[in-house]
Amino acid sequence: MIRTRFFLSCIAFLLITLALLSLHSRYGKQAWIAQELTANRKLVANLALTDLALWTEARYTRHPALADFFAPFQDAPASFEHFPAGSIIAPRLPGVSTTLRVRKPPVGAPK
Amino acid sequence: MTRFLKILEYALSSLARRKFKNFSIIAIYSFTIASLASILLLTHSLKEIAVNVLADGPDIVVQRLTGGRHDMIPASNAQAIEKLIGVGRVTPRIWGYYYDGLYQTNYTILGVHEKLPPLEMVKGRMVARDGECTVGQGVATTQNAEIGNELLLINSKGIGHTCEITGMFKAQSNLWTNDLILFSQDDLQRFFATPDGLATDIIVEVYNPKEIPVVAQKIKQLFPDTRPVTLNEILHTYQSVFNWRSGMMLTIFASSLIAFSILAWDKATGISGEEKQEIGILKAIGWDTSDILALKFSEGSVISVTSFLLGISLAYIHVFLLGAPLLVPVLKGWSVLFPRLQLVPYVDMYQIFTLGFLTIIPYMASTVLPSWKSAITDPESIMRGG
Amino acid sequence: MPLIIKTQEINKYYNRYKADEVRALEDVTLTISQGEALVLNGASGSGKTTLLSLIGCMARPTSGSIFIQDKEVSRLPERFLTNIRRQTFGFIFQQLNLIRDISALENILLPLYPSGTSIKEMNWRAKEILTRLNILKKAHMKVSALSGGEQQRVAIARALINQPQIIIADEPTAHLDSFLAAELLQILTELNREGKTVVIATHDPFVSRHKLIDRVIRMRDGQIIGGLEP
Numbered sequence: 097m098i099r100t101r102f103f104l105s106c107i108a109f110l111l112i113t114l115a116l117l118s119l120h121s122r123y124g125k126q127a128w129i130a131q132e133l134t135a136n137r138k139l140v141a142n143l144a145l146t147d148l149a150l151w152t153e154a155r156y157t158r159h160p161a162l163a164d165f166f167a168p169f170q171d172a173p174a175s176f177e178h179f180p181a182g183s184i185i186a187p188r189l190p191g192v193s194t195t196l197r198v199r200k201p202p203v204g205a206p207k
Numbered sequence: 208m209t210r211f212l213k214i215l216e217y218a219l220s221s222l223a224r225r226k227f228k229n230f231s232i233i234a235i236y237s238f239t240i241a242s243l244a245s246i247l248l249l250t251h252s253l254k255e256i257a258v259n260v261l262a263d264g265p266d267i268v269v270q271r272l273t274g275g276r277h278d279m280i281p282a283s284n285a286q287a288i289e290k291l292i293g294v295g296r297v298t299p300r301i302w303g304y305y306y307d308g309l310y311q312t313n314y315t316i317l318g319v320h321e322k323l324p325p326l327e328m329v330k331g332r333m334v335a336r337d338g339e340c341t342v343g344q345g346v347a348t349t350q351n352a353e354i355g356n357e358l359l360l361i362n363s364k365g366i367g368h369t370c371e372i373t374g375m376f377k378a379q380s381n382l383w384t385n386d387l388i389l390f391s392q393d394d395l396q397r398f399f400a401t402p403d404g405l406a407t408d409i410i411v412e413v414y415n416p417k418e419i420p421v422v423a424q425k426i427k428q429l430f431p432d433t434r435p436v437t438l439n440e441i442l443h444t445y446q447s448v449f450n451w452r453s454g455m456m457l458t459i460f461a462s463s464l465i466a467f468s469i470l471a472w473d474k475a476t477g478i479s480g481e482e483k484q485e486i487g488i489l490k491a492i493g494w495d496t497s498d499i500l501a502l503k504f505s506e507g508s509v510i511s512v513t514s515f516l517l518g519i520s521l522a523y524i525h526v527f528l529l530g531a532p533l534l535v536p537v538l539k540g541w542s543v544l545f546p547r548l549q550l551v552p553y554v555d556m557y558q559i560f561t562l563g564f565l566t567i568i569p570y571m572a573s574t575v576l577p578s579w580k581s582a583i584t585d586p587e588s589i590m591r592g593g
Numbered sequence: 594m595p596l597i598i599k600t601q602e603i604n605k606y607y608n609r610y611k612a613d614e615v616r617a618l619e620d621v622t623l624t625i626s627q628g629e630a631l632v633l634n635g636a637s638g639s640g641k642t643t644l645l646s647l648i649g650c651m652a653r654p655t656s657g658s659i660f661i662q663d664k665e666v667s668r669l670p671e672r673f674l675t676n677i678r679r680q681t682f683g684f685i686f687q688q689l690n691l692i693r694d695i696s697a698l699e700n701i702l703l704p705l706y707p708s709g710t711s712i713k714e715m716n717w718r719a720k721e722i723l724t725r726l727n728i729l730k731k732a733h734m735k736v737s738a739l740s741g742g743e744q745q746r747v748a749i750a751r752a753l754i755n756q757p758q759i760i761i762a763d764e765p766t767a768h769l770d771s772f773l774a775a776e777l778l779q780i781l782t783e784l785n786r787e788g789k790t791v792v793i794a795t796h797d798p799f800v801s802r803h804k805l806i807d808r809v810i811r812m813r814d815g816q817i818i819g820g821l822e823p
Contacts, residue, residue, distance in 0.1 A: 099219035110516035121552035135327040137263040144265040194423040493679030498707035587652040
């Protein structure tokens with residue numbers, strides 16, 4: 097049974113590692129929420145930031161939230177994606193929440 | 208219980224017989240799981256950070272579109288928007304991008320209106336007047352600048368513009384401010400040579416969050432050439448930025464392909480004539496079909512459970528303790544300024560369980576199912592010299 | 594002596610209703626008493642091995658019945674058959690059928706892995722048998738590193754670990770030189786003396802004429818052609 101014992105101790109070791117990591121996750125999260133979340137929120141609120149400063153290679157990757165609808169093609173329609181980060185992040189959601197419906201007034205209607 | 212332990216012992220003994228093969232499988236299998244899990248952990252953490260912090264982002268950002276492109280908006284629009292019911296402060300702002308040819312980096316320059324309250328995330332002092340600036344860590348590092356130094360940028364007329372660095376963003380805000388430079392609004396207007404009365408966009412504060420869509424609708428009615436981006440849309444962008452259509456997921460699919468080729472390899476080589484013979488022997492000396500399947504099941508679970516636990520632990524250590532060094536090059540693309548990732552260990556258990564389910568079950572199936580046929584045949588064949 | 598095995602008009606077909614149908618056994622009726630040492634003799638293809646595998650509960654007859662210790666086994670589902678096989682029989686095969694890459698001890702213990710026997714008991718039994726067969730020193734060696742005679746003894750030890758009442762051997766001397774064959778028969782003789790029933794299928798006259806054997810049953814073309822009476 098020496099192999100079983102060895103194997104089970106390996107599994108136990110891995111489980112303990114995972115338990116420690118989940119503790120790390122828990123306390124890491126709590127620490128971030130306690131120390132940095134509020135400060136970062138204040139920063140974002142005061143400077144009206146809209147995006148993560150992750151990809152600085154192109155306008156639409158630096159500010160995906162504010163990008164034009166057809167940003168990837170804006171300079172040469174139907175060109176292939178140029179920037180690597182542009183292929184990592186998903187295209188902006190197709191729907192726009194604010195839209196205008198324009199209706200032609202019926203003929204003869206009072207202005 | 209003893210029966211199970213004894214079968215497990217024998218399963219381990221059979222695995223040990225093909226030590227090299229099985230250790231390679233565990234190594235490749237856990238590497239696959241580690242890379243899949245790293246991507247899941249990384250994207251989930253970024254998403255959580257973005258969504259949590261952006262909760263305090265601007266309620267509405269009003270852009271103007273000309274010919275389908277973002278264009279400068281008349282600052283005077285702000286007055287009309289201010290009159291809408293439920294609207295608080297309305298701020299036209301100027302911001303833009305700057306390419307530093309010397310260091311080949313892109314910066315984002317943002318104009319600051321008036322005196323901002325001191326922020327915890329700023330070391331030193333926030334920009335307060337013309338000729339001053341506040342910079343992000345990434346900017347400071349590439350320029351090799353410190354608080355008190357002068358920052359030299361070339362303005363749109365080709366003339367050097369110097370400003371004194373009065374403050375620097377702390378590293379904890381890197382995800383937001385790494386490439387950021389703050390100027391005073393007037394300085395920036397001169398720097399970009401923006402015509403008077405124009406702004407890049409207009410920030411609108413709405414008192415009641417529930418009224419944001421209504422206000423956005425009204426702005427769109429007032430100025431049909433604008434595009435109001437609501438806070439919800441911004442949050443949505445970050446909730447879906449790493450969805451399955453993104454390239455990140457393509458990477459996942461590629462890794463899964465590796466996983467499946469391992470499975471195929473193992474399956475193809477798994478039930479050899481030798482193994483069939485072994486199953487026959489076991490049946491002949493008194494093992495039941497269910498015992499054989501329990502044996503194969505144990506072999507499969509030893510490999511897959513070990514690999515899974517190992518893979519998940521490695522992924523966590525890779526992403527959260529080491530800062531995802533292997534993924535950053537992929538994530539980074541051509542960005543020269545890329546923040547050092549200090550990720551908050553947000554873990555989505557649902558994702559982890561799904562990953563477990565999608566990797567363990569196919570492996571188990573591919574170990575147990577091929578031996579099924581050998582396990583149900585009469586042991587008599589072994590009497591005939593196998 | 595009480596009967597331990599009884600077969601009643603058993604038939605065994607292979608590939609039934611197909612073009613290559615083979616009738617391996619034809620209406621075989623046979624009784625074996627407890628403690629008997631019996632040889633099934635015949636040319637290859639005469640049905641010895643088939644009969645042996647039916648008696649040993651490794652396969653089921655196409656028709657007819659088999660009784661092991663007065664229990665009809667020919668219609669039992671596999672699980673029960675395996676149980677009977679495990680508790681009643683010890684097998685020695687023509688090919689030794691050892692698993693070559695594991696130790697002699699593990700090979701010997703194999704039949705007990707799926708049973709509820711405790712590990713202590715397993716080790717105790719193995720030690721006893723290994724001592725008796727004089728291979729205790731080689732217990733932890735891989736089978737592939739053992740000599741032919743030692744492998745033979747490992748195979749016998751594995752057949753005995755269940756403490757079976759019936760030992761079934763299929764052409765056990767086919768791959769042995771005369772010295773090893775004699776040694777094997779010596780061991781079987783001892784076991785027989787202890788009261789175990791021994792059934793051997795062979796066409797080796799050396800086995801058939803050995804003093805151990807009580808009865809020789811001659812087979813041809815799936816039928817018993819002589820030796821039914823002792």
